[in-house]
Amino acid sequence: MDPDQQSATCNLRHHISRRSLLKGMVVTAGGMAVANWGALFHSQTIAAEAKRTGKRCIMLYMEGGVSQIDTFDMKPGRPTAGEFRPMPTNVPGIQVCEFLPNIARHADKLGIIRSMRTKTPDHGPGGYYMHTGYHPSERFPHPEAGAMIAKYCENPESELPSFVKIGSGSGIYGAGYLGPQYDPFVLGDDGKLPGFASPSVPPEIQERRGELLSFMEQQFAEQRPGRPFASHRTAELRTIRLMRARQAFDVSGEWEKAKDRYGDSQFGRGCFTALKLVEAGVSFVEVGHRGHDTHMNNFPISKALYSTMDPAWGSLLDDLTERGLLDDTLVVWTSEFGRTPAINVRAGRDHFGRAWTVVLAGGGIKGGQYYGSTDRDGFEVAENPVSEADYLATIYKAMGVDHRAKHYLGTRPIWATEEGSRPIKELLG
Numbered sequence: 001m002d003p004d005q006q007s008a009t010c011n012l013r014h015h016i017s018r019r020s021l022l023k024g025m026v027v028t029a030g031g032m033a034v035a036n037w038g039a040l041f042h043s044q045t046i047a048a049e050a051k052r053t054g055k056r057c058i059m060l061y062m063e064g065g066v067s068q069i070d071t072f073d074m075k076p077g078r079p080t081a082g083e084f085r086p087m088p089t090n091v092p093g094i095q096v097c098e099f100l101p102n103i104a105r106h107a108d109k110l111g112i113i114r115s116m117r118t119k120t121p122d123h124g125p126g127g128y129y130m131h132t133g134y135h136p137s138e139r140f141p142h143p144e145a146g147a148m149i150a151k152y153c154e155n156p157e158s159e160l161p162s163f164v165k166i167g168s169g170s171g172i173y174g175a176g177y178l179g180p181q182y183d184p185f186v187l188g189d190d191g192k193l194p195g196f197a198s199p200s201v202p203p204e205i206q207e208r209r210g211e212l213l214s215f216m217e218q219q220f221a222e223q224r225p226g227r228p229f230a231s232h233r234t235a236e237l238r239t240i241r242l243m244r245a246r247q248a249f250d251v252s253g254e255w256e257k258a259k260d261r262y263g264d265s266q267f268g269r270g271c272f273t274a275l276k277l278v279e280a281g282v283s284f285v286e287v288g289h290r291g292h293d294t295h296m297n298n299f300p301i302s303k304a305l306y307s308t309m310d311p312a313w314g315s316l317l318d319d320l321t322e323r324g325l326l327d328d329t330l331v332v333w334t335s336e337f338g339r340t341p342a343i344n345v346r347a348g349r350d351h352f353g354r355a356w357t358v359v360l361a362g363g364g365i366k367g368g369q370y371y372g373s374t375d376r377d378g379f380e381v382a383e384n385p386v387s388e389a390d391y392l393a394t395i396y397k398a399m400g401v402d403h404r405a406k407h408y409l410g411t412r413p414i415w416a417t418e419e420g421s422r423p424i425k426e427l428l429g
Contacts, residue, residue, distance in 0.1 A: 055363060055399045056278040056325075057149055059286040059332045060271070060313060061170040064123070064293030067339040067349050068357035069378050070302055071097050073114045080341035080377045082349075083299045091368040099306040102314025108368040109317060109326070111360040111427040115372025117385040118337055121351035123293075126336035127171040133389040133417045140177060140409055145392055146284040147175035147182040148416055152401045153283040160248055160282050161185040166270040167288035170336075177409045189266045189288070191273030193249045248280045249273070261315040268312040275319050278329055292335065296346035320362060330363025330398050334391075341378035355381045358391060363398045364429040371426055389421035397423035 069075060074086045074095060086095035089107030096104050103110075119135070120126050128136040131144035143151075146163040154162035163182060165172070167189040175182035187193060251273050262268035267289045274285040289309055294301045313333065320326040338356025339349035355374040361367060372384035393403035396416060403423060405416045 055153055055328050055330065056282065057146075057153075057284045057330045057332065057363065057395070057399060058271075058274045058278060058316070059146070059284070059334065060309075061286055061288050062292045062309075062333070062335040063167075063169040063288050063290045064335070065121075065126075065337045065339055065351055066292040066335045067294070067298065067302060068114070068355075068374075069339070069341050069349070070298070071100065071306075072112050072357045072359060073374055073378060075341070075376070075378055078377050080343070080379075082343060084302075094368070094370065097306065099303055100310045102310045106314060106317045106361065109321075109361045109365075110367050110369075111365045111424075112357065112370045113359070113372055113386055113391070113424070113427075114355075114357050114370055114374055115381045115384045115386050116338070116353075116356045116358055116391065117381050118353040118356075118388050121337050121353040123336055123351075124171070126351075126353065128173055129388045130334060130336050130391070131171065131173045132176070133392040133421070140414075141174060142414075143176040143178045143182065144173040144184075145395060146184055146286055147178050148396065148405075149284040149399055149401065150175075150182045151178055152405075153399055155281045155283070158281040160277070160280055162283040164274075164277055164282055164284070165286045165288070166191045166273060167266075167290070169288045169290050170286065177407060177414060184286070187249070187273070189270065189290075191249070191251065191266075191270045248277065251276050258315070261311065261318075263308055263311040265308045265312070267308050268315075271312040271316045275316055279323065279325065292339075294339065294348050295344070295350055296348040298339070298343070298348045317361060326362040328363065330365065330395065331361045332395060333359040333361075355379065360394070360398070360427060365398060365427055366429050369427070371424055386424065387421070389418040390424065393417045393421040394423045394427060397428055 069080055070082055070084050074084070074097065075081045076086055085098045087098045087101065087104055088094075089096055089104040091107040094107045094110075094112070096107070118126065119129060125136050128134075131146075132142040133145075134142040146165070150162035161184075163175075163184045165184040165186045168186050169189075172184065172186065174180075174184070251269070254276070255269060255272060258272050259268060262272050267287065270287040274287050277285050289305070291301065291305055313331075317326065317331065320329050320331070335356075335358070337351055337353040340352040342349075344350055355378060372386060373382045374380065375382045396403040401416070403417045403421060407414050407416070
């Protein structure tokens with residue numbers, strides 16, 4: 001280094017304050033940039049490196065395995081049809097379940113993939129596959145879609161987390177090799193913050209404590225670098241940020257007016273919270289809806305579930321459209337697998353991965369269409385099979401993220417989706 005440059009650097013270091021140190025500490029002890037902490041640092045370095053697309057994603061995850069035959073791939077008149085009847089939508093030729101009237105109004109926005117063919121009908125592995133695109137038995141953890149989107153679509157000037165999960169029933173698969181700064185922040189099923197997000201002391205005292213702690217830990221980390229310390233520090237910074245930005249999660253006032261449209265349920269409130277969070281700049285929000293594992297009494301249980309799901313999902317699409325957000329917000333309706341076309345002896349449907357349905361809307365998706373099809377009774381994909389990796393590649397492409405982005409675990413290259421995965425070009429604008 002040039003002596004003059006070295007002198008300037010030393011002078012800067014000698015005069016740095018604890019507050020400046022906190023704002024400038026953009027790399028953890030393990031060498032990982034803490035980009036997910038946004039304006040807590042106001043780092044021009046992070047802002048310059050961030051690959052923002054300006055897009056957001058809301059994933060509605062139907063925990064347990066939702067039935068395609070009873071929702072978007074109905075088989076009227078066939079032995080597998082079951083008790084529900086199809087109803088017309090605002091797109092000729094597209095029908096949905098009679099208990100989804102609000103979604104029927106939005107068929108012109110929906111890209112309905114009826115040809116998912118996935119590798120496992122088990123909850124744990126199925127959930128991992130549908131969140132990461134990879135098999136869970138690999139020697140290192142892959143990031144779930146929310147973490148990948150947080151990395152490439154976050155707003156580094158925001159104090160909010162870039163990846164939020166409302167409810168944890170779908171599983172917490174984490175950021176894997178991307179690092180803990182992209183792990184999800186998990187809210188309760190009702191979208192409310194956990195208790196630790198409320199500070200126990202006034203803000204000015206909390207800030208002074210945080211500055212002092214950062215200064216001390218910075219000195220400690222210089223001598224003892226390592227991933228465990230980095231993870232610990234990341235968790236501390238997340239808590240500090242949430243204390244500062246917690247008001248964005250409080251929708252109680254507006255919820256009183258919105259709950260009649262969304263439905264006064266945890267899922268309804270979760271969808272409304274997701275709307276407010278993406279409006280505030282959060283890149284990815286997942287909202288879980290429990291109870292779809294209908295091995296018995298499928299039809300009364302599913303009818304009740306759809307009566308909760310339909311108004312919340314429909315109102316979410318209404319509000320995203322009205323607020324001018326839908327073009328840049330991808331809404332994904334998905335699960336870990338579908339359910340059997342055959343109805344079992346307990347009037348239920350079992351796990352099924354050979355031919356099932358997911359739905360995309362907004363975010364540049366060409367709506368008003370089906371993609372792929374199943375045979376006449378729904379047992380097999382008839383055309384255009386879609387794998388877990390193809391599904392995630394389509395989501396990434398819609399979000400402006402390279403689905404074959406290469407990352408490194410040490411010196412080992414790892415790709416965002418498996419080799420051979422392809423986005424569904426027919427659905428992308």
